Amino acid sequence: MKRLLSIPLCLVALLALGQAQAAKRPNILFMMSDDHAAEGIGAYGSWLKDYVHTPAIDRLAAEGMRFTNVCCNNSICSPSRASIISGQYSHVTGALNLGCELKPNAPS
Structure with a gap:
């Protein structure tokens, strides 16, 4: 009986360890669009911000990291x-x- 109880406990411990390992990984989202200038994204505040609406990208930029010097x-x-x-x-x-x-x- 003790052996049967120890198996689920080991599984729970392994799952917890796996979750801890997953939490250490960086959360990176790489977005790529063809021929897309910074002016086409509202979060960069360009002169097109009143005409171009990108709410999902704007939210990602507000909650994460936004690069301003790229090539x-x-x-x-x-x-x-x-x-x-x-x-x-x-x-x-x-x-x-x-x-x-x-x-x-x-x-x-």
Whole structure:
């Protein structure tokens, strides 16, 4: 009988340990949209804020972290995405224009 009671107690302890481990992980939301300037998001307070309504993004910005100094490795969308996926510059990945493909040996 004691053995039967110890199994559920061990399971509860393991679940509690798993929850503690999960709480240590960072909560990161990576949002990416194609050709989306800061002016298109109300939280940045641009001249478009009265015309562009982004309540969900605005709430995320208010409750979390908002980046104000960012850059893009390439202004063309496909090479820019390739840089994000691989962590390398466009000239290294070989993705230099629209409709390009990553080199087969490119990390991702």
